[in-house]
Amino acid sequence: MNVLILGGDGYLGWPTAMNLTANGHTVAVVDNYLRRNVCREEDVEPLFDVPNLHERTRLWKETSGYNVQVFIGDLRQWDFVADVFGQFVPDAIIHYAEQPSAPYSMLNRRAATLTLSNNIEVTANVIFAVREFVPEAHIIKIGTMGEYGTPDIDIEEGWLDIEHKGRRSRFLYPRQAGSLYHTTKVMDTDLLWFYVRMWDLRVTDLMQGPVYGLFTDENEKDSRLLPFFNYDELFGTVLNRFIVQAVDGYPLTVYGKGGQTRGYLDIRDTLQCVRLSLENPSKAGELRIFNQFVETFSVNQLAEKVQQVGNQFNLNVEIRSIENPRKEAEDHYYNPVHTGLLELGLKPHYLTDDVISQMLETVIKYKDNIKKTSIFRGVKWK
Amino acid sequence: MNVLILGGDGYLGWPTAMNLTANGHTVAVVDNYLRRNVCREEDVEPLFDVPNLHERTRLWKETSGYNVQVFIGDLRQWDFVADVFGQFVPDAIIHYAEQPSAPYSMLNRRAATLTLSNNIEVTANVIFAVREFVPEAHIIKIGTMGEYGTPDIDIEEGWLDIEHKGRRSRFLYPRQAGSLYHTTKVMDTDLLWFYVRMWDLRVTDLMQGPVYGLFTDENEKDSRLLPFFNYDELFGTVLNRFIVQAVDGYPLTVYGKGGQTRGYLDIRDTLQCVRLSLENPSKAGELRIFNQFVETFSVNQLAEKVQQVGNQFNLNVEIRSIENPRKEAEDHYYNPVHTGLLELGLKPHYLTDDVISQMLETVIKYKDNIKKTSIFRGVKWK
Numbered sequence: 001m002n003v004l005i006l007g008g009d010g011y012l013g014w015p016t017a018m019n020l021t022a023n024g025h026t027v028a029v030v031d032n033y034l035r036r037n038v039c040r041e042e043d044v045e046p047l048f049d050v051p052n053l054h055e056r057t058r059l060w061k062e063t064s065g066y067n068v069q070v071f072i073g074d075l076r077q078w079d080f081v082a083d084v085f086g087q088f089v090p091d092a093i094i095h096y097a098e099q100p101s102a103p104y105s106m107l108n109r110r111a112a113t114l115t116l117s118n119n120i121e122v123t124a125n126v127i128f129a130v131r132e133f134v135p136e137a138h139i140i141k142i143g144t145m146g147e148y149g150t151p152d153i154d155i156e157e158g159w160l161d162i163e164h165k166g167r168r169s170r171f172l173y174p175r176q177a178g179s180l181y182h183t184t185k186v187m188d189t190d191l192l193w194f195y196v197r198m199w200d201l202r203v204t205d206l207m208q209g210p211v212y213g214l215f216t217d218e219n220e221k222d223s224r225l226l227p228f229f230n231y232d233e234l235f236g237t238v239l240n241r242f243i244v245q246a247v248d249g250y251p252l253t254v255y256g257k258g259g260q261t262r263g264y265l266d267i268r269d270t271l272q273c274v275r276l277s278l279e280n281p282s283k284a285g286e287l288r289i290f291n292q293f294v295e296t297f298s299v300n301q302l303a304e305k306v307q308q309v310g311n312q313f314n315l316n317v318e319i320r321s322i323e324n325p326r327k328e329a330e331d332h333y334y335n336p337v338h339t340g341l342l343e344l345g346l347k348p349h350y351l352t353d354d355v356i357s358q359m360l361e362t363v364i365k366y367k368d369n370i371k372k373t374s375i376f377r378g379v380k381w382k
Numbered sequence: 383m384n385v386l387i388l389g390g391d392g393y394l395g396w397p398t399a400m401n402l403t404a405n406g407h408t409v410a411v412v413d414n415y416l417r418r419n420v421c422r423e424e425d426v427e428p429l430f431d432v433p434n435l436h437e438r439t440r441l442w443k444e445t446s447g448y449n450v451q452v453f454i455g456d457l458r459q460w461d462f463v464a465d466v467f468g469q470f471v472p473d474a475i476i477h478y479a480e481q482p483s484a485p486y487s488m489l490n491r492r493a494a495t496l497t498l499s500n501n502i503e504v505t506a507n508v509i510f511a512v513r514e515f516v517p518e519a520h521i522i523k524i525g526t527m528g529e530y531g532t533p534d535i536d537i538e539e540g541w542l543d544i545e546h547k548g549r550r551s552r553f554l555y556p557r558q559a560g561s562l563y564h565t566t567k568v569m570d571t572d573l574l575w576f577y578v579r580m581w582d583l584r585v586t587d588l589m590q591g592p593v594y595g596l597f598t599d600e601n602e603k604d605s606r607l608l609p610f611f612n613y614d615e616l617f618g619t620v621l622n623r624f625i626v627q628a629v630d631g632y633p634l635t636v637y638g639k640g641g642q643t644r645g646y647l648d649i650r651d652t653l654q655c656v657r658l659s660l661e662n663p664s665k666a667g668e669l670r671i672f673n674q675f676v677e678t679f680s681v682n683q684l685a686e687k688v689q690q691v692g693n694q695f696n697l698n699v700e701i702r703s704i705e706n707p708r709k710e711a712e713d714h715y716y717n718p719v720h721t722g723l724l725e726l727g728l729k730p731h732y733l734t735d736d737v738i739s740q741m742l743e744t745v746i747k748y749k750d751n752i753k754k755t756s757i758f759r760g761v762k763w764k
Contacts, residue, residue: 078491106580109460109510116506120569124498128491152551153544162535162544162556167715169534174544174553176575183576187502187569193558194565198488198709198763327580333549381580 003278004088005029006075006126007096008068009036009053011227012142012211012270016094018218018225019271020278021066028069028088029053034099034118035228035235042104044232044374047244047366051224059224076121078128085133092138092278093130097122098188102146102179103325103379104234112180119184120191127195138202138281140274143189145209145263145293145336146182147175150329155336158207158289178328179381193287200285204277209263209293211270212239213355214362227267231363232374239264239302241375243356246310246317247363248370256324258300259331263293263338266349276344290340294348309356313364327381385660386470387411388457388508389478390450391418391435393609394524394593394652398476400600400607401653402660403448410451410470411435416481416500417610417617424486426614426756429626429748433606441606458503460510467515474520474660475512479504480570484528484561485707485761486616494562501566502573509577520584520663522656525571527591527645527675527718528564529557532711537718540589540671560710561763575669582667586659591645591675593652594621595737596744609649613745614756621646621684623757625738628692628699629745630752638706640682641713645675645720648731658726672722676730691738695746709763 003020007013008029021027031053039045051059057068069088073080075097098119099105105115123141130137148155151174160173172193175186192203219225230236231244233253242252265273273292282288297305303319310317324330342348349355385402389395390411403409413435421427433441439450451470455462457479480501481487487497505523512519530537533556542555554575557568574585601607612618613626615635624634647655655674664670679687685701692699706712724730731737 078495109514112510113460113503113506116502120498120502121495124495128494132491151553153546153549160544160546160556162542164535164542167535171533171556171558174542174556175572176553177572180576183572186572190557190559190565190568190572194562 001091001278002026002089003092003094004084004090005094005096006122007031007098009033010096012267013096014056015216015219015227015267015271016274017068018060019216019275021068022064022218023275028071030071030073030075030084030097032072032074038104039230039235042234044230044234046228046230047363047369048229050226050228056225063222063225064218075125076118078125081125081129085129090134090137092140092281093126094140094274095123095126096142098184099181101234102181105179105181106381107379115181116184120187123188123191127191127201130201131199136202138204138278140204140206140277141188141192143205143207144182144185145207145291146177146179147186147189147207148173148336149176149178150332150334151176152333155291157291157337157340158205196285196287202282202284202286204282204288204290206273206277206290206292208270209265210237210239211265211267212237212351213267213359215358216268216271231370233377233379238299242303242306243359243363244370245375246306246315247360247367248372248375250372250375251318251320252303252306253376254299254303254319254321255326256321257330258303258321259298260328261296261298261332261334263291263296263336264351265292265294266351266355268349269294269346272346273341276341276346280344291336291338292341293338295350296334305351305356309353310360313360325378325380383473383660384408384471385474385476386466386472387476387478388504389413389480391415392478392482394649395478396438397598397601397609397649398653398656399450400442401598401657403450404446404600405657410453412453412455412457412466412479414454414456420486421612421617424616426612426616428610428612429745429751430611432608432610438607445604445607457507458500460507463507463511467511472516472519474522474663475508476522476656477505477508478524480566481563483616484563487561487563488763489761497563498566502569505570505573509573509583512583513581520586520660522586522588522659523570523574525587525589526564526567527589527673528559528561529568529571529589530555530718531558531560532714532716533558534715537673539673539719539722540587578667578669584664584666584668586664586670586672588655588659588672588674590652591647592619592621593647593649594619594733595649595741597740598650598653613752615759615761620681624685624688625741625745626752627757628688628697629742629749630754630757632754632757633700633702634685634688635758636681636685636701636703637708638703639712640685640703641680642710643678643680643714643716645673645678645718646733647674647676648733648737650731651676651728654728655723658723658728662726673718673720674723675720677732678716687733687738691735692742695742707760707762
């Protein structure tokens with residue numbers, strides 16, 4: 001299939017590009033380096049340098065023989081979007097092209113405005129481009145489990161059957177997100193669901209939990225092909241942050257009570273889930289929603305796992321609860337369904353001690369790059 | 383109170399400005415003439431000319447003695463927003479500043495993009511301005527009953543208690559709108575609800591049904607103070623359109639089966655509802671939602687009412703079902719709750735034959751201005 005990956009430079013975008021070419025697809029990537037630019041502006045660069053997208057495609061071609069076509073530009077600009085869709089003519093679009101950080105979206109007005117504008121306008125342009133250029137194409141959108149928030153009832157897979165005053169109807173599961181970033185994903189879902197109904201688009205919306213890890217089948221033998229690894233409060237996901245804190249001797253930053261529970265997955269499972277969705281497309285007029293994670297952990301459980309494995313490395317890992325800069329439930333009910341992707345064939349990787357060890361080993365290699373000042377910023381939600 | 387009316391030039395904005403000054407409030411209006419410009423671009427000007435906002439405030443001052451301060455500019459521009467909030471320092475903000483037409487939002491990509499960008503960015507800037515300049519101010523947002531769509535269960539007033547697998551929780555009532563315009567209002571609600579929870583904003587979100595009528599206490603004696611009266615498919619609400627069609631001898635345009643049912647209200651009741659909300663503000667951290675309408679009618683019922691009264695004027699009104707350009711249920715369950723505003727003291731005006739007669743008389747006066755080509759356009763949802 002011709003697969004267009006929007007946000008192809010990102011933590012998940014680049015590994016997806018390699019994985020799909022290695023599995024027989026023709027891939028083009030699109031990026032405007034928004035995330036690299038924001039990381040520089042905010043002084044929170046990743047743990048190690050990552051070649052630019054053109055350079056990475058040359059390295060991947062050298063290593064594997066596979067081509068990846070590159071488009072650099074801003075998907076908020078319609079003329080650019082029209083160029084890309086006119087030239088590449090995708091069968092499927094994987095849409096990762098969003099400002100992905102919750103704390104960044106809460107940093108100040110400028111960051112909030114950028115997040116809103118980028119995420120909503122790009123999603124709208126993707127919808128309009130599919131309508132105009134490739135109305136049968138399948139849109140695979142990366143949503144987030146954070147759209148649901150932490151409700152007091154079970155989280156179903158995207159939809160909820162509601163009985164009320166003796167009548168029944170099916171609705172999008174009510175969403176209530178915990179950051180502006182997560183709220184923009186709710187707004188994306190509103191937009192996609194509207195146009196799916198009006199224009200019979202084919203959409204898969206993947207409600208993903210926090211991802212951890214670095215290694216995939218495609219990059220294991222060549223560290224130049226590794227994705228970004230952010231360990232800072234803004235762009236690092238929690239397990240990745242804890243690993244770096246453990247290596248750096250920085251007490252693991254547990255916010256408040258640490259009972260915040262989420263569904264996690266290994267980066268290799270993100271690749272599986274995206275490919276399974278791609279190769280089993282949704283029908284015309286269908287908004288198919290999967291909850292994309294493998295296991296749930298509380299922040300305390302994650303911290304304890306990292307501490308335990310870290311101590312086998314003689315890291316003497318300390319855990320410290322700090323005042324929660326966010327406004328969130330620190331102790332809550334959490335029981336989300338996640339059967340759809342398993343039924344499609346997902347073979348989960350679990351968060352074993354070996355996985356944590358491999359991450360620790362890698363980070364230890366880059367230990368000298370860790371900037372202590374990047375680790376904690378305390379961006380306040382209030 | 384110092385009340386800032388955003389979209390103060392509009393069908394509801396200007397009557398609200400006069401009404402609030404007449405009731406003791408200090409009012410400033412903000413507008414960028416977006417709606418006038420779009421009406422000109424699309425060749426669908428209102429039935430009669432309306433003076434510009436500066437001129438209207440002079441006329442109102444002459445007639446009533448009350449001042450209204452005017453700011454002309456685009457609320458998508460932060461520097462303008464900051465100027466307005468810095469100078470006027472509102473106690474309450476009435477936010478009507480949205481592209482308000484469902485068919486316009488479905489016309490083409492440019493119109494869709496304008497609708498999305500205007501509606502979301504202005505709402506976001508209002509939130510940021512309140513946070514920075516007047517954190518205690520009350521935001522009164524005009525939403526729409528269209529946010530709920532036409533679900534198969536009763537529509538509650540903004541919120542729904544859901545029991546699921548033996549547990550209970552309260553959610554925003556699930557929203558599923560029928561046009562891009564209505565979807566932007568859902569997205570506005572998402573944004574407001576998020577920041578209400580984070581920043582303890584005070585917000586009242588008025589889920590309004592289609593409004594009809596022209597006359598209010600403030601303009602009845604001076605036709606120069608009447609609001610816009612659009613009768614075209616893009617900007618005319620359905621009863622206003624039917625009245626003009628009846629006068630023009632144009633068969634009333636019922637879409638499809640005509641069973642589409644909505645909650646309606648007289649423009650005088652909009653003014654009451656807004657003033658009741660203003661004078662009984664919501665609490666800090668509260669998103670208060672009212673369903674703002676008085677009676678429900680199907681399109682067929684409205685057409686028959688206009689036909690019946692029109693025939694008393696010897697207009698020989700014909701009703702013609704035409705192929706529905708929209709994608710919507712033409713025959714559906716509809717049972718929305720609307721008690722909140724009645725409890726606050728709303729004294730409803732009903733759609734009597736007298737009300738229809740008065741509207742017919744006014745439109746007959748401007749009969750020569752009717753452009754037949756503006757009446758029906760057939761903007762397709764598909």
